[in-house]
Amino acid sequence: MSAGTTLPDDAGTVIVGAGCVGCSAAYHLTRLGREDVVVVDQGPLFETGGSTSHAPGLVFQTGGNKLMTRMASYTRELYEDLESFRTSGGIEVAYTEDRWDFLKRKRERGQAYGIENGELLSPAEVADRVPQIDESVIRGGYYVPTDGKAHAVDASATMAETARAAGAEFYGETTVTDLDVEGGEIRAVVTDRGRIEADEVLLATNIWGPLFGEMVDVDIPLIPCAHQYLVSDDLPELAGASREIEQPLLRHQDRSLYFRQHGERYGVGSYNHEPLLVDPADIYGPERLEDLGLEYPSLREFTAEHFYENTHPDHEGAAYDAACELVPSLRDAEFESGINGMFCFTPDGMPILGPTAEIDGLWWALAIWVTQSGGAGSIVAHWMEDGVPRLDGERVDATGAHISRFQPHAGSREYTRGRGAQQYQEVYQLIHPREQPRGQRGLRRSPFYQRQAELGAEFYDSGGWETPQWYGTNESLLEEYDVPDRPDWLERNWSKAQGVEHRAVRDRVGMVDMTTYTGIEVTGDSATALLQGLLTNDIDVSPGRIRYAAMCNEDGGILADVTVARFADDRYVVFTGGGNSATLHSRWIREHAPDDGSVSITTHDSSMCGIGVFGPEARNVLSSLVEADLSNDAFPFYTAQESYLESVPVTMLRLSYAGELGWELYTPMEYGAQLWERIEDAGEEYDIVPMGWKALDSTSMEKGFRLWGTDVTPEYNPYEAGIGFAVDLETDFVGKEALLEARDGGIDRKIAPITLDEPGMVVDAGHPVLDPDSGEVLGDVARADYGYTIDAGIAYAYLPAADAEAGRDVEIGYENERHPATVRDEPLFDPDREKMIR
Structure with a gap:
């Protein structure tokens, strides 16, 4: 007109x-x-x-x-x-x-x-x-x-x-x-x-x-x-x-x-x-x-x-x-x-899509090239009309483009211009997936940062946090542990220290910086009702217990997988991952909370720091430091307690993403330096190693633990993602109807662990899983790394249900070659959980 x-x-x-x-x-x-x-x-x-x-x-x-x-x-x-x-x-x-x-x-x-x-x-x-x-x-x-x-x-x-x-x-x-x-x-x-x-x-x-x-x-x-x-x-x-x-x-x-x-x-x-x-x-x-x-x-x-x-x-x-x-x-x-x-x-080169957190009814669709324009319009239209981002009516993982992925510093002119200029400069360049941005670094540092730097930490940027991936000092242990080489591309921006740390946490004990993990504290008379209506598992458990659960959208797509610790009848802490989890997941909880004052929500994204102590010697390291009784009877697996590590107040969770005996310990940020020093000193007797997130990633893959954002995303529901055990259909929660329909209709695809047959071979995510005979693409690798305990490359992929059975021969395409591989049962390591509950 x-x-x-x-x-x-x-x-x-x-x-x-x-x-x-x-x-x-x-x-x-x-x-x-x-x-x-x-x-x-x-x-x-x-x-x-x-x-x-x-x-x-x-x-x-x-x-x-x-x-x-x-x-x-x-x-x-x-x-x-x-x-x-x-x-x-x-x-x-x-x-x-x-x-x-x-x-x-x-x-x-x-x-x-x-x-x-x-x-x-x-x-x-x-x-x-x-x-x-x-x-x-x-x-x-x-x-x-x-x-x-x-x-x-x-x-x-x-x-x-x-x-x-x-x-x-x-x-x-x-x-x-x-x-x-x-x-x-x-x-x-x-x-x-x-x-x-x-x-x-x-x-x-x-x-x-x-x-x-x-x-x-x-x-x-x-x-x-x-x-x-x-x-x-x-x-x-x-x-x-x-x-x-x-x-x-x-x-x-x-x-x-x-x-x-x-x-x-x-x-x-x-x-x-x-x-x-x-x-x-x-x-x-x-x-x-x-x-x-x-x-x-x-x-x-x-x-x-x-x-x-x-x-x-x-x-x-x-x-x-x-x-x-x-x-x-x-x-x-x-x-x-x-x-x-x-x-x-944008600072990460991705579009900006979705609704404004602070203003109901205000939506954004920005930073989109003609190349993606039709698809972006479909996603945002479904999101506005149905409440869920979909592409042509199908579930899609739009998390990487969500407006709420940005952390507070991203709003600054200096950060936006600096990172935006870098994105422009590198738009056509050959950038390694593990290559880190050079500018606007060191914005968020844990109390452990200086000590980690002394230990030769390789820091990655995670939502502005400097997060250690491995420690250079651990390369001195290569005489003790044999770590296979990697192909040229996959060897770049990588260190054999990852393999050392992986093996060491299985043999003795490691300490991991968990500061980027976010605790979302939910308190008040309606706290149980709120979380029960958002999480797939029954979280109305006795104080001190921990539950693992998914948080889904109306389509049953997984918005998060979380651990929930109940500390009192009216007090819970929902623990979720790092990066953009703090803003995305806390936003979802806030948006569903009643506005009558019966619930208070506090996101501890910067006020708390944490250390995971994992490995066979974890109890020995911590027993002399903490007031709590760490025996199995007094502090069983998947429970939580608030205690003191010497003079440091700590919230302790008895769990381990590495699949070993262990605890996560969280404390207010100002106590962090003492927390690291005390654990490191006590661990010296047991040859404790600082452990980066790359080793935590590979140990968790051996154990079959999921990682939100890679093998768990809104594109998949809990049954497809292999975490149907965390769905209790006796409770009412967002996405339940979609999950009932999925359960009754049968699962057409599901995640499966795959090991590469060639000794020492490893691939990366984003590669096709192929039928060895026809060459048909069966699925794509969602997550991959090397399993240093099982001594094999691991890939997790979503496959047609009929092709996801253990023993199925497949191939994975990598650099124009097809590598033989085999679908396995999970977990690949410690299937009876003996190491975690000892």
Whole structure:
């Protein structure tokens, strides 16, 4: 509708942003039955001036993780159905041997996540499809024939027309000036053309997201930045080419470049320059847009120095030289046009999706490329309508994109700009999964940090916490423990100290920093009722007992697996993991709590620190220190007590994620230094070792313990995840109906432990599990490591139920080879739990 049309006074749902994400959300909401949807945008429909308007629309479907890959595949299928997609295929070339090995793994990741017909090409085979390249400078390519180009503006218009036919209304040239919030609820969208009362508002404003956050005092960790795109004049090799039939898209990621055909001309996209960050306040509102004098507000003047000179911190040559090396005829070409086009990055490179914690009815869908736009619209529409994120109606793990994943420091301008710039700088680089960010480090340190540094700790960033993965000093024990080597890629950013620590905790005793674990304290008259209604297990147990339970959404998907300790009739502590667990899981509990004051919820995400003491000598180490009787009779397995370790007050849980005898001990942060010192000193007699999280991860895999975020996610229900024992259907909880249906209908897939048959072989997550005879993809590896006690590589994967039985022969694809493996019963270690209860 035109700018002259009068705005409605009210609407059920207002979407701000009529780019491809906003239009996708409107399209999917109306398909789900909503009629009262209004979409507004500051620009003209549907070439609104945001990133959609200038985006080249490249859809390379194989993303960095399952969520991004699934969203891209859905986008391709949707836009193809809407006749707004041109299938050309896509090729990513390898300039270095490292990249060639990476492309082998990437192809396997695509297989694992449902990308069919991907293949590896020789340099000559790449040149057959893209004749203008110099095949001598590459080692090969990864080709997906169903990749292609999305016509983002056309797709937006087509989705909008479908939504209009179902009752939605669209208004261009309408600038939002404020969001009206009252009593913790969104009330209205205020524009330069009037006010629209609204029950719900979805902000699909991409590069302008932080400005809308400022309107409602919500931090949106996102930074706009620009990258370059140029189009050459006619190339001889493309003479006579049709605009309707295009060569495959091309990526040259070793030099941060991509290419696409424009008939007889060739387009070059470059990230091969320093980050060009933009303040969103400089590009919003009619006055500022007029001052810019550019076609779109998401454009900047082309800056030649960033193309013809080397400004990228990690590259040696300029983008122009790298482009000409791969496509030599560009040396003789003129570039008819060039832009600096904006898009945006979050600190972790993932989108921002979901509802605002502080404001009911306010939703976000930001930091989304055209590649994932159709899928993002489907997820957020289902989330808004059904209360659960789904992709095309199916369960999906959107945790990595959830707005509540960010920790408090992420709202700072310095952090957002620093990490956003790093994400831009590395977007096409070959980044190892264990490679850690360099900037904005050391923000959250436990009281043990200084001592851990002295012990040679390798710190990983986990929600801002510096979390030890292994200790360099333990490499001195390699004379005592034989630890197998790893293949080249998997050996990087890794230490044999992991294997030493794994073996040592089985033989004697280890101490693990558990500070990132979060205790969510729930107290009050309604505490039992609240938790009973959220957790799958019966937690109405006697004080001192611990229960293991899942927390599910309405679809039965697992939001968390937790241990719950009851300390009094009206007091519980729910212990969950680190990283974003503190914000995500505590938010879910708070949102379901009664508002009558009968429950108090305290999240101990920074006020408590903890140490796990695990191993056969754990009781001996702690007995001389703590007041509590640590005998089996007085302190049995899966119980909790509050006591003192010398003068330090401690909350003690009798459990062990390592699968050994052990206790977790938590204390207020200020007592932490004493806690570490006392345990370390007492443990010296028993050769205690500091143990990092990598060893805790591998010991837990041997024991069959799950890890939320890898093998336990909202994509799976407890029966599929093998934790059905923690479901008590005699209680009522969120997701019960879905679990009853799942139980009665039978489980089609379930998790299974797999061991690799080759001695010393280990793989990584994200690789396909294959049928040895047909090569059919049976599932994907959700979690993998080496089991140093059982002396075999371990992979956990979700497989069809018929293929998840022990003894089934399978293969796992890794770097273009297929490795024989066998499905096993679990646990792989100590099946009778003798070590934990001794």
